[in-house]
Amino acid sequence: MTHLDPRRRRGARAVRLGSLTAAATALTLGLAACGAGADRESSTEESGGATETGVTEDSIKIGAHFPLTGVAAPGYSEIPTGAKAYFDYVNENGGVYDRQIEYLVEDDGYNPSNTSRVTDQLVLEDEIFAMVGGLGTPTHSAVIDFLNQEQVPDMFVSSGALAWGEDPETNPYTFSWQPDYEIEGKIIGQYIAENMPDAKVGLFLQDDDFGDDGEAGVRQYIDDQIVESVRYTSGNTDVGPQIAALQASGADLVLGFNVPSYTALSQLTAQQLGYEPDWYYSNVGSDPALVGSLLEQFSEGAVDGGGALDGVMTSEYIPGTDQPDDPWVQLWQEVWDASGEEGELTNYRIYGMSQAYAFTQALMATGPDLTRDGLVETVEEIGADLGGPPLAPFRFSADSHMGISGVRIVELQGNDTEELTPVLVTDIGDAPIEEESSGSADDAPPESGIPEEG
Amino acid sequence: MQMLSRAWRHTLVRHATLAVLGLLVAVVVLMSVDDFRNRQLTELAYMALAAGGLTLLTGINGQISLGHGAFMAIGAYTTALLLQDPETALPLPLVLLASLLVALVVGVLVGVAAARLHGPYLAGATLTLAIAVPGIARYFSTTLGGEQGLRVTSPEPPAWFLDALFFLTGTEPSNSQYYAILGWTLLVVVFFLLANLIRGRVGRRWAAVRDDEVAAELAGINLARARVSAFTVSAAVAGLAGALMAIQIRLAAPTAFELTLSLTLLTAIVLGGLGTLSGAIIGSVVLVYTARIATDVGTAQGLDSIAAAELAPLVYGTVMILVILLAPAGLVGSLLRWRAARAARGADRRTTPPAARPTDPHHPDGPADQQRRPVATTKGDQP
Numbered sequence: 068m069t070h071l072d073p074r075r076r077r078g079a080r081a082v083r084l085g086s087l088t089a090a091a092t093a094l095t096l097g098l099a100a101c102g103a104g105a106d107r108e109s110s111t112e113e114s115g116g117a118t119e120t121g122v123t124e125d126s127i128k129i130g131a132h133f134p135l136t137g138v139a140a141p142g143y144s145e146i147p148t149g150a151k152a153y154f155d156y157v158n159e160n161g162g163v164y165d166r167q168i169e170y171l172v173e174d175d176g177y178n179p180s181n182t183s184r185v186t187d188q189l190v191l192e193d194e195i196f197a198m199v200g201g202l203g204t205p206t207h208s209a210v211i212d213f214l215n216q217e218q219v220p221d222m223f224v225s226s227g228a229l230a231w232g233e234d235p236e237t238n239p240y241t242f243s244w245q246p247d248y249e250i251e252g253k254i255i256g257q258y259i260a261e262n263m264p265d266a267k268v269g270l271f272l273q274d275d276d277f278g279d280d281g282e283a284g285v286r287q288y289i290d291d292q293i294v295e296s297v298r299y300t301s302g303n304t305d306v307g308p309q310i311a312a313l314q315a316s317g318a319d320l321v322l323g324f325n326v327p328s329y330t331a332l333s334q335l336t337a338q339q340l341g342y343e344p345d346w347y348y349s350n351v352g353s354d355p356a357l358v359g360s361l362l363e364q365f366s367e368g369a370v371d372g373g374g375a376l377d378g379v380m381t382s383e384y385i386p387g388t389d390q391p392d393d394p395w396v397q398l399w400q401e402v403w404d405a406s407g408e409e410g411e412l413t414n415y416r417i418y419g420m421s422q423a424y425a426f427t428q429a430l431m432a433t434g435p436d437l438t439r440d441g442l443v444e445t446v447e448e449i450g451a452d453l454g455g456p457p458l459a460p461f462r463f464s465a466d467s468h469m470g471i472s473g474v475r476i477v478e479l480q481g482n483d484t485e486e487l488t489p490v491l492v493t494d495i496g497d498a499p500i501e502e503e504s505s506g507s508a509d510d511a512p513p514e515s516g517i518p519e520e521g
Numbered sequence: 522m523q524m525l526s527r528a529w530r531h532t533l534v535r536h537a538t539l540a541v542l543g544l545l546v547a548v549v550v551l552m553s554v555d556d557f558r559n560r561q562l563t564e565l566a567y568m569a570l571a572a573g574g575l576t577l578l579t580g581i582n583g584q585i586s587l588g589h590g591a592f593m594a595i596g597a598y599t600t601a602l603l604l605q606d607p608e609t610a611l612p613l614p615l616v617l618l619a620s621l622l623v624a625l626v627v628g629v630l631v632g633v634a635a636a637r638l639h640g641p642y643l644a645g646a647t648l649t650l651a652i653a654v655p656g657i658a659r660y661f662s663t664t665l666g667g668e669q670g671l672r673v674t675s676p677e678p679p680a681w682f683l684d685a686l687f688f689l690t691g692t693e694p695s696n697s698q699y700y701a702i703l704g705w706t707l708l709v710v711v712f713f714l715l716a717n718l719i720r721g722r723v724g725r726r727w728a729a730v731r732d733d734e735v736a737a738e739l740a741g742i743n744l745a746r747a748r749v750s751a752f753t754v755s756a757a758v759a760g761l762a763g764a765l766m767a768i769q770i771r772l773a774a775p776t777a778f779e780l781t782l783s784l785t786l787l788t789a790i791v792l793g794g795l796g797t798l799s800g801a802i803i804g805s806v807v808l809v810y811t812a813r814i815a816t817d818v819g820t821a822q823g824l825d826s827i828a829a830a831e832l833a834p835l836v837y838g839t840v841m842i843l844v845i846l847l848a849p850a851g852l853v854g855s856l857l858r859w860r861a862a863r864a865a866r867g868a869d870r871r872t873t874p875p876a877a878r879p880t881d882p883h884h885p886d887g888p889a890d891q892q893r894r895p896v897a898t899t900k901g902d903q904p
Contacts, residue, residue: 135830144827151826174816174830179670180777183770184564188813191557191697205669209772212672228669274659275668300659301668302779 119438121196127163127430127437130171130189132182132201132210133225139177142327142357142415143202146225147172149399149419150200152406157427157517159405164435164520168427171195179209186210190217197222197442200244200422204228204276215240220442222429223422223470227251227351228276229495232462232469240443242450242463243470244422246384247495248277248324248349251474252284254491255322255347255382257500258476260288262487269318269344270296271309271333273325281324281349287497294318299329306332307340314342323348331361334375346379353381354414355479356388374481382474385421385456387414389484394511395421395456402516421456428453428518455518458490458508469495473503532720540713547705551698552690559701560769565809566704567765572789572801573712574758579787580796581719582751583731584635585643588650590782592756594773595627596620596763598658601671601773613676617707617764624760625753632752636745651783655775670774673767675700704765711758712798718754719798727751792844794854803852811837 121128135144147170154168162168171193173185182203189195190213198214201207202225211230214221215238223244224231232243259266268289272278278298286293295316297309310333313321321344323333330352337343352358359372386393391400399420403412430437432453433445450463459473473492477484490503513519528534551559575589599620604610611619631650638646658665665671678699686694686702694702718724729737730747738744767773785808793804815836819829848855 135827136834147826172826174826174833178776178779178781179772179774180766180770180782183772184560187557187560191555191560205772205774205776208669208672209770209774209777212674212771273668274662300656 119196120194122166122437125162125166126169127166128169128171128193128195129197129199129426130173130193130195131199132173132175132185132189132206134177134202134206135172135174137176137178138328139203141361142354142413143177145410145413145415146200146202146419146422148408148410149403149413149416150423151419152402152408152416153399153420153423153427155406156402157423160515160517163427163430164437166437168430170199175203175206177203177206179206182206183209183213186213190214190219195219196437196439197426199223199426200225200419202226204230207231211238211241218439220439222426222442222446225418225422227280227470229280229469230276232467233495235447235466235468238468240439242446242468244425246350246382246459246471246474247469248280248351249284249495250472250493251349251382252281252324253287253493254284254474254488254500255380255476256285256288257491258488259292259320263320264292266292266320266345267294267316267318268292269294269313269316269321271306271313271321271323271325271329272296272298273329274298274300277326277349277351278324281322285322299325301326301329304332306336309333310336310340310342313344314340318344320345320347323352325349325352327352327354327357328361330358330376331365334358334362335365335370338370346376348376348379348381350382350384350474353379353479355482356413357415376479377481379479380476380487381479383477383484384458384471384474385417386458387417388412389482398512398516424455424518425453425457425461428455431518431520434520454507454510456512459492459503460505460507462494467494533717536713536716536720540709544706544709547709548702551701551705552686552692552694556695556697559695559697561809561813563697563701563704563765563769565805566701566708567762567769568786568789568805568809569802570704570708570711570765571759571762572786572793572805573708573715573798574755574762575786576790576793576796576798576801577715577719577727577758578751578755579790580794580800581724581731582727582748584748584751585640586635586647586752586755586783587644587780587787588647588654588783589755589759589786590778590780591647591650591654592624592628592759593763593766593782594654594658594775594778595624596760597767597773597778598665598671598763599623599760600764600767601666601673602664604673604676604768605671607674607676610676612679613703617761620764621757621761624763625757628753628756628760629749631756632749633745635752636748647783648780651780655778658773658775658778666774668775670772670777673771673773675768675771700765700768704769707761707765711761715754715758716798723750788841790851792841792851794851794857797851797853797857800851800853807840807852808837811840 131147133143133147134140151170154170157163158167171189173189175181175185189198197220199222204226207224207226208230211221218240221241223242225244227245227248229247229249231241259268270282270285270293272282282296295313295318297312299306299309306329323330323346325333325348330348353376355376359375362370362375363372386395388396390396396417399417400412402420403416429442429446432449433442446463447465450461453461457471458475459471462469462472472494473490475490476487478487490508491500492503493500551562571589571593575586578584578586600616603616603619635643635646659667675696678694678696682699683693726742726747729740729742730744734744770777789804789808790801792807793800793802812833815833816829819832824832844852850858
C-alpha cells in the first residue's frame with residue numbers, strides 16, 4: 068500500500084463524509100415517511116381504564132425493596148419474611164374481599180442505584196398496585212419522586228426519616244410508618260430532663276438525618292445537659308476516637324442514634340477503653356438478640372452476647388418478643404408457626420407483620436372497589452383511628468403522613484423489658500409531649516387475626 | 522462496489538457508518554419497547570459508557586484504575602448540584618457538558634499523579650480515590666447531602682424533541698424513552714469519537730506506551746503526557762456516564778458509588794475483553810442482565826425471595842470464572858482471537874505471508890481487525 072498525501076487524503080474523506088451525510092438524511096426521511104408524520108399536539112391519548120393497575124378480580128399485587136444480601140441484610144432481611152407470613156395468613160383465610168395478596172420482594176442490597184432499578188421492575192414490569200414497606204433512608208430517597216410521579220401508593224416506608232411524611236403536598240402517595248427519630252429524641256430528652264437532671268449527656272450519632280433528627284429532638288429538652296456530641300460515618304468501623312471523646316468529656320449517659328452494628332461497636336469499644344456510662348439506644352439500634360450476636364461476631368467470641376445490653380434504655384412502639392403474653396405477639400407467633408418458615412419469631416419479623424397488618428387494615432377500610440387514590444384517601448381519612456399493634460396511634464391526615472405518634476421508654480433486661488414511662492405521644496416541631504390516652508396500646512387483635520372489612 | 526469497499530477501509534467512514542446505523546437501530550428499538558426495557562437500556566448505556574472509558578485506560582494504555590466509580594460520582598454530583606432547582610436549572614446538554622468537564626479536570630489532576638505510578642501502586646492510589654470520594658460527599662453533608670445524597674429532579678424532555686420523535690414515529694415518547702435515547706445517543710457519539718481516537722495517532726501512542734515503555738520513549742513518545750491524556754479522556758467519559766446515572770436513578774448518594782461500582786466496571790471490561798469498545802458493551806450487557814435473569818429464574822423455580830436474591834452473586838461469580846477459564850481474553854477478545862487464528866491458518870494454507878504482522882501495533886495500514894486486536898496482558902502495568 069502506498070501512503071497518500073495527507074492533504075489529498077483529507078479531501079477524499081470530506082467527499083465521502085458528504086455522501087454519507089446525504090445517505091443518512093435519506094434514511095431519516097425514509098423513517099419519517101414510515102412514521103405518522105403528524106403533529107404531536109393534535110393527537111390525544113385516552114387512558115381511561117376500568118380496573119386499577121395491579122388489581123384484578125382475585126388478586127392484589129404489591130411490592131417492596133429490602134436489603135436481602137450485603138452488609139445491611141442481617142436483621143433487615145427478616146422483615147419481609149414476617150410480612151410475607153402475615154399476607155399468606157390473610158390469603159389462607161380468604162384474602163381481602165376475595166382477592167389474594169401477591170407480595171413481591173426485591174433485593175436492593177441497600178444501594179440506591181439498585182433500589183431505583185428494582186423499583187422500575189416492580190412498577191413498570193410487574194405493575195404493582197402499591198409499594199409496601201420499602202426500607203432505608205438513602206435507598207428509598209432514590210425512588211420517592213418516581214413513585215409519586217407514577218402515582219403508586221408508597222405505604223409505610225421502613226425508615227424513621229421525616230422526609231416521608233412531613234410534606235404530603237409534594238409526596239401525596241408516600242406514608243411513613245414507624246415513629247420518626249425527632250419525636251423519639253424529644254421523648255427521651257424529656258425523660259432525662261425530668262428523671263436524670265444531673266446527668267452529663269453525650270450523643271453518639273449516625274452522620275445523616277437519623278442522627279440529625281434525633282439530636283434536634285433531644286436538644287429541645289436537654290440542650291444544657293449535653294457535654295459532647297460525636298458522629299460516625301456508616302462504613303467506618305473504627306469508633307475509637309468518638310468513644311474516647313465521650314469518655315474525655317465526662318459524659319455519664321450516652322444517647323445513641325445509630326444502627327445495630329454500631330451499638331455493638333460502641334459497646335465493644337467502650338469496654339476496651341474501660342468506659343462505663345449509662346446508655347440509651349434508639350429503637351432502631353437496640354434489638355438485643357441482633358446486637359448480642361453481632362457483639363459475639365465482632366469480638367470473635369471474646370464477649371458473650373447474651374445480656375450484653377442489660378440495663379440499657381431504649382424505646383418501644385410495637386409489642387415485641389419481650390412480651391410473649393401480649394395478644395398481638397401471640398397472634399404473630401401463630402402466624403409465624405403457620406407459615407412453616409425456618410427460624411424463630413424475631414422482632415424484625417414482628418415489625419414486618421405489624422406493617423403488613425396495617426396495610427391489610429387500609430385495604431379492608433378502602434372497600435371492594437380498590438383504587439390507588441381511594442387507598443390514599445382512606446388512609447388520610449381514617450388512618451389516625453386504625454388502631455392495631457402500635458402502642459400509639461398514627462398521625463395520618465390530609466396534612467400529615469407521619470407515622471406512629473409515640474413511644475415508651477423501657478430498660479432492657481436480657482430479653483425482657485421494664486417499662487420506665489407510659490406510652491408518650493407527640494409530634495414534630497414544638498408539639499407538647501402527652502401521655503397516650505386513646506388506649507391504642509390496649510386494643511387486642513380481632514378474633515380471626517385479620518382486620519375487619521369496611 | 523469497489524469504491525464502496527475502498528471507502529469501507531477508511532476508518533472514519535467505517536466508524537461513521539456504524540455510528541449512524543447504530544443510532545438508527547437504537548432509536549427504533551427504544552421507541553418500540555416499553556418503559557421498563559427503556560430504563561434497563563439506559564442503565565446499560567451509562568454502564569457501557571463508563572466501561573468504554575475504562576477500557577481505553579486499562580486496555581489501550583495499560584494503566585489500571587480501581588477507582589473509576591469515583592469519576593462517575595463526580596459527574597453525578599455535578600449534575601445533581603446543577604439540577605437542584607428545576608426552575609433555574611441550565612439546559613440538560615450544558616449540565617452534561619459541565620459534568621464531563623469537572624470529571625475531566627479531576628482526571629487531569631489524578632492523571633498527573635497516576636502517571637508516576639505503576640501496577641500495584643497505581644491500583645492502590647486509584648483504590649483510595651474510590652473510597653475517598655464517597656467519603657468527601659458524606660463529610661460535606663450540607664452541600665452534598667451526606668449519607669442521603671442529593672435528589673435529582675430529572676428534567677422534562679424538551680418540546681422540539683417530543684415533536685421530532687412524534688413526527689418520526691407517530692407516538693409520543695415517554696420520559697423513560699427520552700432518557701434512553703439520550704443515553705444511547707451519547708454512547709454512540711462518544712464511542713465513535715473514542716474509536717477514532719484509539720485508531721489515530723493518539724491511540725497508537727497510548728498502545729505503544731502500554732506495550733513497551735522503553736521502546737516508546739526511544740520512539741520519542743512522552744510517556745507522562747500519553748498517560749495523563751489517557752487518564753483524562755477516560756475520566757471525562759466516566760464523568761459523563763455518572764451524569765446519566767444520576768438522572769436515571771434520580772439521586773447522587775455515596776452508597777451508589779462505593780468500591781463495588783468501580784470493581785463492576787473493571788469486571789465488565791475483563792468479561793468483554795480488554796481494549797475493545799465492543800467488549801465494554803458486551804461486558805456491561807452481561808453484568809446488567811445476569812443478576813436479573815438469575816433472580817427471575819430462581820423465583821420461577823419456587824425459591825423464596827432471599828434465596829433468589831442470593832442466586833445473583835452466585836451466578837455472577839460462576840460466569841466470571843467460566844469466562845476466565847474458557848475465554849481468557851474476554852468474550853469479544855476471544856472471539857477476535859479465534860477469528861484471527863483462523864484467518865492466519867487460512868493464509869498459511871495459501872502459503873502467502875500475512876500482509877502485516879499482527880503483532881505490530883504501529884503498522885499504519887494494517888487491516889482493521891489486527892488494529893483492533895484485543896490485549897490479553899497489560900504489560901505497562903509492571904513496575
